[in-house]
Amino acid sequence: MSCPRILIITSCTGKKHHNPTNQLTIEDFKDTQRLRERTESLSEFSCPSGQMYTGLQHLRLMEGVDILRSHFGKEAVDVKIISAGYGLIPEDKAIVPYSVTFNSMKNDEVYSWGDYLRIHEDFQQEIVGYDLIFVLLGDKYLRTLKLPVKTHSHQTFIFFASNKSINYIDSGNAKLLTLTLSNKSASRFSCALVGLKGHLLKLIATEASRVPHLLESIYNNPETLEELLNKQPNPLELPLGISFSTESKLHLQNKSHRKSKYTEEELCSILKLPVAVNQHLKMQYFIPEWDDKVDAGYDFLQDKFSPNRKACKDDIYAHEEKIYEKPNYDGILVSKIVVDKRKSKRNDIEAAGGIQKYLKFSGEIMGDCGAFGYIKQPEPPYNTIEILDYYQRLGFHYGVSIDHLIVGPFAQPGIREERYDLTLRNAEEFISKHQKFGYTFTPIGVAQGWSPETYAEAVKKLVEMEYDYIAIGGVARTPTIEILEILKEVYQHLTPKTRLHLFGVGRIDALPYFRHLGVTSFDSASPLRKAWFDAVENYHTLSGKAYAAVRIPFVDKQSQRIKHLLSSGYERETLKQLEQEALKAIREYDKGNISLDESLKKLLAYDELLELPRDGIVNPTAKARRLRQHTQLYRELLEVKPWQECECKICQNPDCRVETIIFRGNDRNRRRGFHNTYVFYKRFQEFLNAENCNIDSTKEST
Ligand SMILES: [Zn+2]
Structure with missing residues (x-):
């Protein structure tokens, strides 16, 4: 170097x-339109x-x-x-003067x-x-x-x-x-x-x-x-x-994730706290539903869908038999906001005879409203009776009360109290009407908050309302350490029959602490979605180590990168040849027919052209950086060949095992996500098994 x-x-x-007197303030940064106008008025200071x-x-x-x-x-x-x-x-x-600093904010404001x-x-x-x-x-x-x-x-x-x-x-x-x-x-x-x-x-x-x-x-x-x-x-x-x-x-x-803040000693001290009184309840993993489906008969060699395939009718979920024999989750979380996204979806669910039949899933299904979808609205767009009816009619096992998130700009004093009260009022109405009208699904009450104390107060009230299942919302992006601080306060109010769900938190390293503090279920789409949203760690393995899938995008699918290459003079045929050679290189390497270096060379020949242009121009430094980074990542992948080690049905299938390590289109990327979910669930099961062993051995020794 x-x-x-x-x-x-x-x-x-x-x-x-x-230092003009009318500098931008925090309120200006919260509103795009206002920011544009105010910026214009300050343009002489830009x-x-x-x-x-x-x-x-x-x-x-x-x-x-x-x-x-x-x-x-x-x-x-x-x-x-x-x-x-x-x-x-x-x-x-280019910026204009503003008067905002983190130094004058309280800690929770700094984070939000x-x-x-x-x-x-x-x-x-x-x-x-x-x-x-x-x-x-x-x-x-x-x-x-x-x-x-x-x-x-x-x-x-x-x-x-x-x-x-x-x-x-x-x-x-x-x-x-x-x-x-x-x-x-x-x-x-x-x-x-x-x-x-x-x-x-x-x-x-x-x-x-x-x-x-x-x-x-x-x-x-x-x-x-x-x-x-x-x-x-x-x-x-x-x-x-x-x-x-x-x-x-x-x-x-x-x-654990955030060792830097909690020392090992502090983490141990959590495990020394009295164990939650609901510890005998089993722990479950739910996956959020977001139409994550693939074409079961996709032809990877020709890159062709099954003949006459219609995506919404024919594509299948990971838990369907042609993909995995057993689902890699205990339950599915379905948000109303996702159901409402496609006009016909609700009708399709009713026509199928309920949510379970629609999803072709035999496990339990939890419904919620999907508070992230209406976070910006002053109030949730639903009323309690409508939601109770919806859960009942579609056959959910669990239904979550209507909540409103207290995060980001919506955690400011004034707004947060309103949302806090609204969430609790809704929970109260939800359970009383649930009892009064004899709905048969299990109601779940949501706790929102902005500090350990406010969450604890909400949970205490939900227990008093006679909820046996409580969910903590608004912590999907909260550091583990802060979730633990919340749980330490919350768990004191749990009863032996209270189940406790964490919304959007799937952190395998933190499970022992979550479990100790009374968490009995959680949902997360993160292992699945990292398969295509994480640029570097998108193929997961049981050891916890993750690899980068090799990028071989379709020349014919005109992404921004490909368009840029075509407009800057590359022939379509040349690109197609590089694309096909890269595909061949990874497949032949998998079969052991060519060397690592030979394969890597072909992969990089296409990959190095793919730096994303910004404002129509590829920055040569960024391009060189990409080449350097990808050379290293792909070499590591090829050396270890993790897809050959995996025992999941997708990686074991000779038609698609090496294909999931290629970053290319829904059928490969989503299958890689299915594989990641398999890995996640397997690690979760290992944790539960180890926990059972510990309990058994304690019993034996006493
Ligand atoms: Zn696998």
């Missing part, structure tokens, strides 16, 4: 280049974000960046800024506003392809990242953070060095604490421009940086930082 590709993540500062901020940290940092660029070239380093108004933005994005700006997701996406990533964030800005994100063992992260922030730092699989900074360190470097992070970055840049291969050594061995700073004339106070080796991180990662 000549010079590692560097990314610097920093934050917006209150001090700005322009400038790139890299020049907008004039706080000390930012100025010193940009001086450091200039030094690096003049030495290693402009491409060597990119800067991304977390703006409390705009989210994660590149330094060249950070979620609304999609900072976690954008950060995840932006770090791909960089080798050395410096993160210069204060406590509140750091929290918005909601670490960990997916990282690679070939990446190195350097965090500059205060002592109280270190609990939010987690670099996943990547190497990590955390430099903890205090007032003392600031005085040693004779600069103000506010500017210290930028000052240190500039210092590193200056050293890197003097000492050959310094960045490379920091990348390979981040502790080098610690030594370097200690050698400075005014060294930092000891102990300077905390460094974790990749190995110990991996060890921790296997046990």
Whole structure:
């Protein structure tokens, strides 16, 4: 490696280049139309974000960046800024002055506003392809990242953070060095604490421009940086930082998601709490229904559907016999909002004789309204009697009361209380009418909230209303650690017969803790949907390790990438030849007819053309980054051949086993999702079995 590709993540500062009195406020950022108008009125103050901020940290940092660029070239380093108004933005994005900062927000506001700006997701996406990533964030800005994100063992992260922030730092699989900074360190470097992070970055840049291969050594061995700073004339106070080796991180990662915040000791302390009183109830996994179907007779070699196939009538679900003999879930969750999406669907369900027959599923089916679908409306678009009738008429086993989500911008004081009360009022009406009119499905009451205490209060009330099945909503994107905090409060109100469901949370590593705190069911589509939504980890395995499927898109299906290639002069025939050669390469490699290198070469010949154009142009650096990243990912996949190890019926089927490892169209991608669901369910079953063994052995020993 000549010079590692560097990314610097920093934050917006209150001090700005322009300070008009009518700067944008948080309300402006909540409304696209209003934002457009207000931005226009401030257009004379518009400038790139890299020049907008004039706080000390930012100025010193940009001086450091200039030094690096003049030495290693402009491409060597990119800067991304977390703006409390705009989210994660590149330094060249034109912005107008605004007056919003995470520093003045309460913690729950920091998380909800950070979620609304999609900072976690954008950060995840932006770090791909960089080798050395410096993160210069204060406590509140750091929290918005909601670490960990997916990282690679070939990446190195350097965090500059205060002592109280270190609990939010987690670099996943990547190497990590955390430099903890205090007032003392600031005085040693004779600069103000506010500017210290930028000052240190500039210092590193200056050293890197003097000492050959310094960045490379920091990348390979981040502790080098610690030594370097200690050698400075005014060294930092000891102990300077905390460094974790990749190995110990991996060890921790296997046990639970967010080790960085909960220490192992704290996690153990959860298991030392008295076990939930409902522990004897079995635990179940539900999968949300979203028309996830495939053509059972798809011809992969010719890429043709079954003759005369009609998708809505002939395509089948993963639990139908031609795919898997046994379903890989205990139940299915059907949201009304999904049913209502297609006009004829409700009629089809009624015509089939109910939801169970429509889904051809013999297990239990839970119905809810699908609160995400109406999150922006002031009130849910349904009334209780209508929903009770709907559950009964379609034959659901469980029906969920009508709730309203308290997340993102809807968790602001004022709105949250309204939604909280509305959800509880609906639950009360739901169960009283359920009893009065003699409905036969099991009612489920939903608890929404914005803190452990508010959730606990809601659960307490639902128990008093005589619900035996309660669901916690609004936590699908909440960090595990915060869910545990909620459960610790909630579980004290459970009775031995209360079942407890977590909506949208399928986290295998956290199951022991969820279980201990009384969770008896959960739903998640994440293993399924990661098959096509996760760019890197989309083929899962029982060990927990995930691989990247090889991308061989259809030339004839005119995606944005293919259109771009055709318009920039590539012949359709040339592309088709590359496409077919790539398909042949992976199939022949699977059969053992060609070598890994030969196969990889053919796969990359097509793949490297596929960088997504932005505004009609492919960035050559991004293209090179893609090639480098995919070479590594595909090589790993080909070396291990995980699809040959899997015992699921899809991977065992000689007609489609290697096809699921190809990222190409619904019939391959969704089957890969089915396989991921199989893996997830198998791991879930292993957890339950291990738990039973533990219970048995405790019984024996007493
Ligand atoms: Zn499989």
